[in-house]
Amino acid sequence: MHREEFEQIVQAERDKHRAYEHHINVCTALGCVAYGSEKVVDALEAEVKERGLEHKCKITGVGCLGLCGNGPIMKTEPDNQFYQSVKPSDSADIVDHLGKEPVKRIHLPQNSPFFIGQQRV
Structure with missing residues (x-):
């Protein structure tokens, strides 16, 4: 893949992301799944749909957000x-x-003590 092709893909993904006013990222890594994060995703999707916010709010299952023992963990953006x-x-x-x-x-x-001193990447 050439750099230009990669940049086009990146731009297309950024445009998709910007299409939503809010993002809810729910950890769906193994630890949080064990605590029921998949049911949380389903419930959030149902709530957003019930309110007619599907075009404003995107629910996404993501990798580990840290602090697995307190799962399910989720993050809202922006x-x-x-x-x-x-x-x-x-x-x-x-x-x-x-x-x-x-x-x-x-x-x-x-x-919180868990996050202090961490550099998120």
């Missing part, structure tokens, strides 16, 4: 909020809080 121990029943609150203050009972602050 507000950059992390959540822990997420249950399917949290879906409505998560969607309600997109672009607003986080859902406090499941919020995972980025200044």
